[in-house]
Amino acid sequence: MGEPARVKLGQGRQAEVFEYGDQKALKLFYPGTPLHVVEHERNVSRVINEFDLPTPRTYELVQDEGRDGIVYEKVEGPTLLKVLLADASKMAWAGELSAELHSKMHACRSDRLPSQKASLERRIRSAQIEEDIRDKALHALESLPESNEVCHGDFHPDNVLLSPRGPVILDWVNATRGNRMADFVFSALILKVAEVPDFIPNADLFNHGRTELFKAYTKKYLQHxxxxxxxxxxxxxxVAIARLGDHIPSERLRLLKIISRLSRQVE
Structure with a gap:
């Protein structure tokens, strides 16, 4: 008899997550992912662990059947997105909870995380868009104020897990030190343009209700x-062009409409 099948806990664009013993989980990156990408996430996650933020503990790097991975504390529970797909009446509650978590994050400061502006610049340069618009975005970014607040870089309901101990923030690979307003705008933009694919049960209810989620999140955050x-x-x-540089096909048309409108207003 062979080894028992490993229990998969989830998967994303870069990796799959499996059980790894009783209290740990293994984030196993897809073949071909450069080792420096994996090491970067582990190092950033360890910095985040030093703050009083609800996030999984980060352990060692491992290799499994030729794939690199990171061992994390296993945290159980549904994501906030999964809860909303099951009950769209919780949109306002979820928006306010997201704002509370994001505000708590932005109360932290660090000089040991990567630069937010450098991260945004890389994503802008990666975007498939006209060169003159890209140059406008880079010029606009250069003129904006820097700071050293802890910023997530991809904060949305699928990166919040509702565990028995309370909500936990996941996936810190894009974490930076930077300006909280940029991080707030990035998350608000995701809520505005991201759609759950039609093949996901109840996706239509979520997609119709996400305006309420957006409004509750932005209102509560700006109270803080x-x-x-x-x-x-x-x-x-x-930020919209940086998000375009993440190459998410389902968001491209909405982002291009926003970018086209704003590019006419930028010198």
Whole structure:
């Protein structure tokens, strides 16, 4: 008889997650993922573990059948997205919870995380868009204020897990030190343009209700960190192109509409 089948806990664009003993989980990256990408995530996650934030503990790097992986603390429970797919009436509650978690994150500061502006610049340069628009975005980004708040870089309901001990924030691979307004705009933009694929049960209910999620999130967040439109709006154009650089096909048309409208307003 062979080895028992490994229990898969989930999967994403870069990796699969499996059980790894009683209290641990193994994030196993797909073949061909460069080792430096895996090491980067492990190192960033260890920095995040030093803060009073709800996030899984990070352990060692391992190799499994030629694939690189990271061992994490196993945290059980549904993601916030899964809860919303089961009950779309919880949109406002989920938006407020997301804002509370994001605000707590932005209260932390670090000089040991990668630069947010450097991360956004790489993503902008990766975007498939006209060169003049890319240059506008890079110029706009350069003029925006820097800071050293802890920023997630991809914070949305599928990266929040509802565990018995409370909500836990997952997937810190894009974490940076930077300006909280940029991170807020990035998350608000995801809620605005991202859709759950039609083949997912109840996707239509979520996609119709996500406006309520967006409104609740932005309202509650701005209660924690009040900001004027003059502080928020300049980030939208470069952040939208950075998100385009993540190459998510289902978001491309919506992002291009936003980018086209804003590019006419940027010098």
């Amino acid at each position: 960190y009040p900001a004027s439109m003059q502080e928020i709006v300049p980030w939208i154009f470069p």
